[in-house]
Amino acid sequence: MLFRSSVFPHQSALRVALATAGICLLAGTQPAFALHMPKVPELSASALTPAIKSDKQVWDAIVPLPDGRFIFEAPIWVGNTPPQLSVRAQDGTFSPYPSESWNALDGDASQRIVSAAGMFLREDGTLWVLDSGVPDHKATAVAPAKLIQIDTKQNKVVRTVVVDSTALHKESILSGVAVHDDTAYVADSGVAGILVIDLKNGTTRRFLDRHPSLMATRPIVTPTGPVKTAEGHLLAIDASMIAVSPDGKWIVVQPPGGYLSRVETSIFTDPDVTAAAFEESVTQWFKTPSLGGMTIAPDGTLYWSDITTGSILSYTVGRVPRRLITDPRLQWPATPGLDNAGHLYVPAAQLDHTAAFTHAAPTVSWPVTVYKLTLPPAPLAP
Template identity: 55%
Template sequence: MLTGCCLNILAHMIQDNMKRQLILLLFLVSMAAAAVLPGLAVHMPHKPEASAADLTPVLTSTSQIIDAVIALPDGRLVLEAPSWVGNPSPQLSVGKPGASSPPTPYPDAEWNDNNGDISHHFVSITGITLTKDGKLWVADSGVPDREKPPTAPARLICIDTATSQVTRIIPVPPAELHPGSILGGIAVHDQTAYVTDSGVAGLLAVDLQTGETRRALDRVSALTAGRPINAAAGIVRAPNGHPLAIDASLIAVSPDGKWLYVQPYCGPLFHVATSLFSDPGTTNAALQESATRWYKTNALGGLTVGPDGTLYWADVTTGSIDSYTEGRIPHHLITDTRLHWPGGLSLSGQTLYIPASQLDQAARFHNGHSAVRWPVTIYRLKVPEDATSNVLHK
């Protein structure tokens, strides 16, 4: 028979074992919660994985604020210089990294001529994206001045990069827009284009075969700017002096087409299941509830996604480039003072191309006087090997 002392010892051993099991259970639950709950996402590391030497200039402009770049498979770079910040033509151009000759209008000079037939020239480009089949899709808002009404209908324009020819123009139905609507970024998967409304928060899903368009997430908080844009130089102010706040602008789609990543300029980043758009039975309420905060980002100037599902974003508040794996592990790639308002970045293989656009230094934000320090530079950054790892390296 066990003595009273032995029984006490045994009881303590059982209690200690139960405590250990409970602690282990709580730890596993907390780790699982961190993997699915946006509020418990892992914080961005402070130490960058790349150094200043890894960031090298490849192309410059002495006259345009280039706010987005697309790397073509043949090595050329398509550059976006939006008219709404006061850029001269061309709005789209193409150049070769390191080339001595300047970029040329893309797809040609006529499309970048501000005069003539509206069906053959850009009015106000707000977003570009490249699909796997080599098609460059362009969002044209028709709003060259955000403080004024549109001067042309909103539309999507497709350029075949193999031939440099415009092959399709898809009008955006006016019924899917509101007074004050301004197309923002664009993402394409298969035969669906997803376009943000940066003027009146919302998201458009456009069937690229039929042109049928569905508006969703209308004025939801996830797509609405809840604070002004905070750049490295401070709060950006509109021409009227008020702090600038722009609704849903940045968008990317996962490689399998199942998820959209979207945010207003100011952040944070949300994700939405695309299946809800293709299901005719999905209610507006279900769509609104589907937007989940994915990461507490700062103001961003660009967002792209790699073939493995890793997100890359350009942080204009800190002048940084960061990545976020499908396993929800953040990687701080680089912070550099040269990255003044890093814009729409593009991934080619293991190389990121990043425009340091200085967009907040445009004349419209400084009482009509440009504060840009020319030239505006496109940089190249080789992605560190660990940047797609689901293991956090401190």
């Protein structure tokens, strides 16, 4: 997940965002309106166990592989040293992924990860890695943004897809990627918007540019209070989290300080859609707290990392919210990873204690820990 510091928008922007957000009515047995998030967690502390630790890097995302390996993202913008991507083998050893050269600090930018900004694993073992090209979020890009396709079975880069610069703004910081078939959906956290990238021909189109629902409209709140910039302003970050439904029919997207929105993907390919229809296509899907990351399960259930209360939340396709667990060990829980055996792996990233947030010496409490959560059974259908 990527961040950019700016002055928090005026309250008028918040009123506009809320006025343009609607609640979608669903057919069948699904509730027409979202239920409130329960205040009491379903699981006790014993359901959350330490799984993997690091005394050198802050991980903000994890991808479990079917063969028992794990891939970790350690973004450089928070003060990490390389590698930005690493893999943990079944014997517990770590190595740069997919190679040391792809994690080099300098050299040909087209042949290395400049600034890791998100990962997405396909069922066929393809890992798509987003490289924003912005290693310092107080500065502009130093290299073109790109998507890197990695074959996790052969552990090698298959190809790269460069993001068309005409779809970006000078202040753009791409953050978060979701892929379905031959289409990648990428969020812009620097200047709110959604990029739709055709992975076959490499074309990029920008949609919902500066749409109010994709812009930061609330403070990012941790248990100790709102996160602020070095100048004392509330930190504002536009859309940085994105997921696509298993059938590819819709995406959900959210700023860390904003609410979850849903968009039907058919609108991106409709040649007859009007500008007004685009503006109205974004549906407010849930009034979430401040989030540190999200992932989606094969059945469409969303899993959220709530940084405000240190919780893991879930949200079914039928719009049923669940508070799975709340635990003080989940300090800024980041993007979780789901394995094939009903376990969620959550990095307690402590991002607000890194140099990027403290604006001074980092105050991370080592080790940074990834916790394993055994998921409870799905709720019964209404």
